[in-house]
Amino acid sequence: MPTTRLNLLNGLWAVLVKDSLCEFRTCYALSALFMFALISLTSISMSIGVVSLPAQLTAALLWIILFFCAMSGLSRVFVQEQESGSIVVLRIYASGQAVIFGKLLFNVIMLFGLTFFVIPLFTMFLNVDIYRWPMFIMILFLGDIGIAATATITAALVAKTQGKSALFTVLTFPILLPQFLSSIGATTKILADSQPDMSEIMFMAAYNVAIIIASSILFDYIWYD
Amino acid sequence: MLFERLNLLVNSGQCLAVTGANGSGKSTLLKMIAGLVHPTTGTIHVLGDGRQLDIEERIACIGLVSPEIVFYADMTGVENILFLTRVRGLTCSLEQVEEFCQIVGLVVYKDNLVHTYSTGMRQRLKFAVMLALQPLLWLLDEPSSNLDADGKILVAKMIDNALTERKTVIIATNEPWEVEYADYKIELA
Numbered sequence: 224m225p226t227t228r229l230n231l232l233n234g235l236w237a238v239l240v241k242d243s244l245c246e247f248r249t250c251y252a253l254s255a256l257f258m259f260a261l262i263s264l265t266s267i268s269m270s271i272g273v274v275s276l277p278a279q280l281t282a283a284l285l286w287i288i289l290f291f292c293a294m295s296g297l298s299r300v301f302v303q304e305q306e307s308g309s310i311v312v313l314r315i316y317a318s319g320q321a322v323i324f325g326k327l328l329f330n331v332i333m334l335f336g337l338t339f340f341v342i343p344l345f346t347m348f349l350n351v352d353i354y355r356w357p358m359f360i361m362i363l364f365l366g367d368i369g370i371a372a373t374a375t376i377t378a379a380l381v382a383k384t385q386g387k388s389a390l391f392t393v394l395t396f397p398i399l400l401p402q403f404l405s406s407i408g409a410t411t412k413i414l415a416d417s418q419p420d421m422s423e424i425m426f427m428a429a430y431n432v433a434i435i436i437a438s439s440i441l442f443d444y445i446w447y448d
Numbered sequence: 449m450l451f452e453r454l455n456l457l458v459n460s461g462q463c464l465a466v467t468g469a470n471g472s473g474k475s476t477l478l479k480m481i482a483g484l485v486h487p488t489t490g491t492i493h494v495l496g497d498g499r500q501l502d503i504e505e506r507i508a509c510i511g512l513v514s515p516e517i518v519f520y521a522d523m524t525g526v527e528n529i530l531f532l533t534r535v536r537g538l539t540c541s542l543e544q545v546e547e548f549c550q551i552v553g554l555v556v557y558k559d560n561l562v563h564t565y566s567t568g569m570r571q572r573l574k575f576a577v578m579l580a581l582q583p584l585l586w587l588l589d590e591p592s593s594n595l596d597a598d599g600k601i602l603v604a605k606m607i608d609n610a611l612t613e614r615k616t617v618i619i620a621t622n623e624p625w626e627v628e629y630a631d632y633k634i635e636l637a
Binding site: 233237248321 | 531537
């Protein structure tokens with residue numbers, strides 16, 4: 224019997240397009256992410272009024288909003304497959320690596336979209352002035368990738384368990400904590416109109432690489448065993 | 449212990465029928481061959497090019513028709529087929545997909561979302577996927593379940609064609625007419 228190998232890039236692209244198509248038609252995750260962001264921003268804005276918050280508190284609020292928005296929607300990439308039963312189709316016909324990277328890319332795109340939606344509202348509602356946009360965008364980019372990568376692998380881990388939602392946040396937060404604190408630290412400096420240390424940026428980038436590599440290695444065990 | 453002293457070699461172009469009462473492990477055996485379930489002891493080897501295939505190679509040569517196969521309800525039949533061929537790294541044109549839908553009797557419904565399909569139509573879609581993927585190892589778990597008389601003729605034709613094309617077919621069934629295709633039979637207790 225002649226043998227063939229699954230093509231990673233084709234598979235990754237197919238998973239990404241499939242997830243986007245299903246999400247576009249149902250909007251389950253999108254509505255959860257965006258409604259959570261809107262409600263939390265509005266609540267914070269109404270509670271603080273016109274008062275300007277210190278940079279550290281503002282930065283922490285931004286990343287808490289992004290983190291909990293992610294927790295409300297990003298687990299769906301695996302939980303939905305498990306609950307509908309379509310995960311068997313993926314396990315039979317797709318390579319594990321194509322699935323994890325396809326779903327990771329989908330979550331990254333979702334989180335970028337959410338960030339793009341949140342930042343203008345955040346600056347407007349919380350009276351925040353940002354002077355160093357390129358650096359701010361870089362921190363958001365690195366932080367979003369970290370949240371999406373961690374959320375994707377923990378979503379795969381909790382998909383088969385009971386009490387998925389609680390377990391998802393409980394597992395994701397400690398894994399993400401170092402990246403989370405660095406993001407808040409770097410954002411605080413930007414909001415205070417100073418430059419974040421290069422070591423912080425390097426740490427965030429290295430953390431993302433480490434999480435993505437670890438996810439890739441771990442996922443084969445989750446997927447095939 | 450679900451299976452004991454189960455030792456068999458099935459070659460290309462041959463058909464194995466697995467029969468047995470409900471709960472005897474027919475579907476579990478097929479899932480083990482597919483790599484979805486791992487045996488606690490013993491091994492299942494899928495061979496190709498004279499050697500044992502690793503898990504990714506095994507996946508690339510298997511096609512499964514089973515009640516456990518659930519398609520994406522928010523995608524059309526055509527979209528499901530295109531997705532599964534692309535995720536396998538195969539290319540399949542829209543015309544080819546339409547032809548497969550025609551063969552399995554789904555051409556009228558091909559652009560409808562799968563959540564509007566009846567169980568029989570979903571079963572036919574599983575066979576359309578098999579036509580698109582052309583797997584070397586066909587694992588058929590109760591292949592004619594939920595199908596009408598025409599659907600059963602379709603299944604018979606597809607098994608015939610697969611065996612003619614030297615595919616390996618393993619059927620878990622209790623239907624006597626499906627067992628007739630088998631070169632080997634296992635009855636699980």
